[in-house]
Amino acid sequence: MNIENLRFIAHRGLHIKNTDIVENSIPAFLLAVENNIAIELDVHLIKDENIVVVHDSNLKNVGNIDITVENMTLEEIKKIKLFGTENKIPTFFEVLKVIDGKVPLIIEIKNSGKCGKLEEKLYEMLKNYNGKYLIESFNPLSLLWFKKNANNVLRGQLSAKKIDSISSFLNFFLSKMVFNFLTKPDFIAYNISDLNEKMYKKYSKKGISVISWTLKNKEEYFNNKDICDSFIFDNYEELKNIIEGKNYEKEK
Secondary structure, X not given: OOHHHOOEEEXXXXXXOOOXXXXXXXXXXXHHHHXXXXXXXXXXXXXXXXXXXXXXXXXXXXXXXXXXHHHOOHHHHOOOOHHHOXXXXXXHHHHHHHHOOOOOEEEEEOOOOOOOHHHHHHHHHHHOOOOOEEEEEOOHHHHHHHHHHOOOOOEEEEEOOOOOOOOHHHHHHHHOOOOHHHHOOOEEEEEHHHOOHHHHHHHHHXXXXXXXXXXXXXXXXXXXXXXXXXXXXXXXXXXXXXXXXXXXXXXX
């Protein structure tokens, strides 16, 4: 898959404010498919070794319960209502079934610990998936697993100048992406606030694509449209015309 063709990617699906179409839900994924927009989503391996699609490891924000998703079974997870709606946390299998190869997927692997089990189970499912996909992660060990075991899968290193969820020691190495010489990413996905022309040129010269996260308004688009290949975006209502190609010139 040509990464440069993925100009816009719906962050956690195409979710809409103040509706029941919430992030990382089946309705959000179906709406993205309906609008022919690529999808970014997040995967975790849970206690009974199912893979579920949800962003936070702790479900306090998305499900109003202070518990870690990795410590739950699927039966327990299916009792949770996403953001107070009737939507449930979907399994990765359910998501693949509804998307059915209609739009590309960017799969963020949420794995801060020992790598291998989640990556292996994920790849086993993707082997039989008739659709285009990429994988990405903040954890370079996840990328290294794919490099060694599934080098055919395009992989990306997620990063930013400051990553709040890790120690300052690890933050230094991951923000500088010093492990890229080992993992050989096909693209980097970098915080849009930290992008600059120098960085873009550096990676472009190496044949590494640059994806920015997370685009939220028109101003950010016009400030960054020439220094990244793709945007992972939120706030579809404001960006709709740009995404549909109706408003590529800056408004006067």
